[in-house]
Amino acid sequence: xxxxxxxxxxxxxxxxxxxxxxxxxxxxxxxxxxxxxxxxxxxxxxxxxxxxxxxxxxxxxxxxxxxxxxxxxxxxxxxxxxxxxxxxxxxxxxxxxxxxxxxxxxxxxxxxxxxxxxxxxxxxxxxxxxxxxxxxxxxxxxxxxxxxxxx
Numbered sequence: 001x002x003x004x005x006x007x008x009x010x011x012x013x014x015x016x017x018x019x020x021x022x023x024x025x026x027x028x029x030x031x032x033x034x035x036x037x038x039x040x041x042x043x044x045x046x047x048x049x050x051x052x053x054x055x056x057x058x059x060x061x062x063x064x065x066x067x068x069x070x071x072x073x074x075x076x077x078x079x080x081x082x083x084x085x086x087x088x089x090x091x092x093x094x095x096x097x098x099x100x101x102x103x104x105x106x107x108x109x110x111x112x113x114x115x116x117x118x119x120x121x122x123x124x125x126x127x128x129x130x131x132x133x134x135x136x137x138x139x140x141x142x143x144x145x146x147x148x149x150x151x
Contacts, residue, residue, distance in 0.1 A: 017052045021106055023117035024057040031057045035067035038117060054109055056102065058122040062094045071121045077130040082121060085131075095122065 024031045028039035060066065069087055073080035081092040117123045 017050055018112045019052045019054065019110060021054045021056055021109075021111050021114040023115065023120065023123045024055040024060070025117055026115060027053060027055055029055065029057070031060050031066055033059070033066075033068050033070045043115060054106070054111060056106075056123075058095060058098055058102070061102070062091065062098050064091075073121050073128055073130045075130070075133065080130045 022043070023038075025036075025038045026040045026043055028037045028044060030037045032038065059068070059071065069084040069089075071082055071084055071091060074083045074085075075081050081090055082095050083090050083092075116125050119128055121128060
């Protein structure tokens, strides 16, 4: 068990807090496909007092329920599709629509940066598994790549 982090000093004297976008599950919100969270103690307890979080969960924002069927990136890693493998539902178009709209909103939110959930098919930035139509998945996908590569 790791040692408990020391309480953060009062950040009031440091001036304005950073404004960071963050994957909601990292803050402890139970928004993942399995109804769980991936609360990151460092982000919440240590960095949290210095940050104004702007939470985002693309899967919930496109209307998917909690819990829900898992999603995965499928096809060409340069332009992957977002698919629910059990049902075969392709969520690419709704996710691309949301991505374009949220990118505009977040661009005007004056963010200093973003903290994304590693390996997430909807939030992961690098080396997200992309499943071919047949065979084993390769790492190299980017959840945000599909929304950038399509008009």
